[in-house]
Structure formats: C-alpha cells, structure tokens
Amino acid sequence: MCAAENILEKHSFDIEGGNFSNAGTVSTKIKSILKQKNLPDDVVRRSAIVCYEAEINIVSYAKKGVISLTIRPNSVQIEADDEGPGIPNIELAMQQGYSTANQQIREMGFGAGMGLHNIKTYSDIFDISSEVDKGTFLKMTIHTQPAKD
Amino acid sequence: MKLREVKELLNADVIAGEEKLDMEVKTAFGADLMSDVLAFAKAGSMLLTGLTNTQVVRIANVLDIAAIIIVRGKKLPAETVELAKELHIPVLSTKFILFETAGRLYAQGIVGCLEKVEK
Numbered sequence: 001m002c003a004a005e006n007i008l009e010k011h012s013f014d015i016e017g018g019n020f021s022n023a024g025t026v027s028t029k030i031k032s033i034l035k036q037k038n039l040p041d042d043v044v045r046r047s048a049i050v051c052y053e054a055e056i057n058i059v060s061y062a063k064k065g066v067i068s069l070t071i072r073p074n075s076v077q078i079e080a081d082d083e084g085p086g087i088p089n090i091e092l093a094m095q096q097g098y099s100t101a102n103q104q105i106r107e108m109g110f111g112a113g114m115g116l117h118n119i120k121t122y123s124d125i126f127d128i129s130s131e132v133d134k135g136t137f138l139k140m141t142i143h144t145q146p147a148k149d
Numbered sequence: 150m151k152l153r154e155v156k157e158l159l160n161a162d163v164i165a166g167e168e169k170l171d172m173e174v175k176t177a178f179g180a181d182l183m184s185d186v187l188a189f190a191k192a193g194s195m196l197l198t199g200l201t202n203t204q205v206v207r208i209a210n211v212l213d214i215a216a217i218i219i220v221r222g223k224k225l226p227a228e229t230v231e232l233a234k235e236l237h238i239p240v241l242s243t244k245f246i247l248f249e250t251a252g253r254l255y256a257q258g259i260v261g262c263l264e265k266v267e268k
C-alpha cells in the first residue's frame with residue numbers, strides 16, 4: 001500500500017528559530033485544524049503535544065524549520081524538519097533529564113530534558129534523525145483507528 | 150466542584166473565562182516547570198502555576214486543561230490574558246502560595262490528576 005496515495009490533507013508551517021513570542025502558534029493552529037476533523041479527543045491531544053514539543057525545540061535550538069501535518073484515513077502524521085546545529089548524540093538527547101537549554105529557555109519553564117522522551121511516549125511511531133551542523137528531522141505518527149490485522 | 154467554588158475557596162480574581170465558572174472540575178496538577186506539565190498533566194485538570202508567560206496558555210490549550218490557576222498573586226502580561234480569552238481558557242488568580250492553593254483544594258475533594266509518577 002502506498003501511503004502517499006491516500007493523503008486527505010496536508011498543511012505546512014514555517015518556524016523561526018529564536019522567536020519565542022511566536023512559539024507555540026503553529027501547534028495551536030494544527031490543533032484547531034485537527035479538532036474540526038471529528039477525530040477522537042485523545043488523538044487530537046496527543047498530536048498537539050508532540051507538535052508542541054517539536055515546535056519549542058525548533059524555536060529553542062534551530063535556525064529555522066518547517067512543521068507539516070498530514071492527515072490520512074487511519075493516521076495523523078507530524079513532521080518537524082529543521083536547519084540548525086543537529087543533535088550529536090540522539091540516544092543521550094532522548095534520555096529524560098538531558099538538556100542543553102540556556103537560561104532564557106529555562107526562565108520560560110522549559111529545559112528539563114523531557115521533550116523528546118515525551119514525544120516518543122505520545123506517538124505510535126516515532127522516527128528521529130539528525131546531522132550535526134545540518135539539522136534534525138522528526139516524524140511522529142498517531143493512529144486514528146486501530147490498525148487492521 | 151464547580152470552578153465558581155474554586156474561585157471562592159481561593160478568594161481568586163477571574164482574569165478570563167467568566168462564562169465558564171459553572172464548569173465541573175475534579176483534578177489538578179501543579180508545577181512551575183512547563184516541561185513537567187507537558188509530561189504529566191491530564192486532560193480536564195486544572196493547572197496550578199506561578200508562571201505567567203503566554204506558553205502557559207498555549208500548553209493549557211495543547212493539553213485540554215480545564216482552567217489555569219495562577220498562584221502567589223502573579224500579575225499576568227496583557228498578551229497572556231488576551232490569548233486565554235482567544236482560546237477560551239479560564240484563568241483565575243489567587244494570592245495563596247502553591248502549597249496553600251493545593252491544600253485548600255485537596256481538603257475539598259480535588260485530587261491530583263495522577264498520584265505519583267511511575268518508577
């Protein structure tokens with residue numbers, strides 16, 4: 001089965017690194033789009049959480065990025081693609097408590113090193129790849145209906 | 150308990166969401182660390198916090214938080230109030246500290262949205 005065939009909807013949003021006053025606006029938009037689709041509350045909420053964590057990470061650590069939302073009959077997919085420093089050690093970054101957040105990020109209440117782990121918890125499928133000095137790519141899939149067989 | 154009773158119990162000001170005071174609430178989560186709010190707070194709970202930046206409202210929206218209770222009498226920036234109104238999230242502000250706020254609510258039957266973390 002070719003997943004590209006049955007895309008119902010796709011939306012992409014640009015994210016500006018370092019722009020904390022706009023941080024979170026894309027997640028708010030994506031959540032309101034999903035809310036109108038009659039999806040289960042839990043699917044909407046989990047999609048919004050993984051999107052928000054990814055968005056805050058782009059604003060906090062990257063130069064710029066794009067978050068896209070793809071809706072298929074059985075799934076919601078959020079992709080976060082950024083240009084930035086990348087993550088040298090993904091395994092370490094995934095650990096709860098590991099953070100390189102600066103003072104500004106911490107003052108806003110972030111930087112506890114929970115985000116990537118939280119994304120993994122709330123996604124049904126989570127892929128992460130990164131190249132140092134290039135950027136980071138996250139793909140989160142949330143099933144909207146139980147998978148058939 | 151109704152949000153209106155929460156307001157009275159905490160002698161709180163209603164900053165946003167006057168129209169939602171008849172909403173029923175049963176559980177709460179309290180923290181100033183937004184990373185932990187994202188990891189642990191459950192849908193339909195109240196969020197007790199001393200942080201007042203706009204991200205508190207964005208997070209409440211993402212998590213389906215029922216209401217935000219600002220503790221320690223912190224003043225809210227105008228943009229936070231505006232966003233709460235736009236996203237229809239009730240915000241109350243109380244002078245009680247986080248510990249007192251939680252204790253007063255707990256004594257009246259509000260419990261944590263989770264009792265403890267796993268492991």
Ligand SMILES: Nc1ncnc2c1ncn2[C@@H]1O[C@H](COP(=O)(O)OP(=O)(O)OP(=O)(O)O)[C@@H](O)[C@H]1O
Pocket residue numbers: 053057058060061062082084085086087093094098099100101109110111112113114115116117136184185
């Ligand atoms: N998009 C990214 N580009 C570069 N580095 C990143 C990116 N996302 C995460 N990191 C690195 O991985 C670390 C862990 O990220 P994670 O989201 O788990 O925690 P945090 O952002 O530090 O804190 P929290 O998410 O709890 O507020 C970050 O501190 C940062 O060093």
Ligand SMILES: [Mg+2]
Pocket residue numbers: 053056057111114115116
């Ligand atoms: Mg993070």
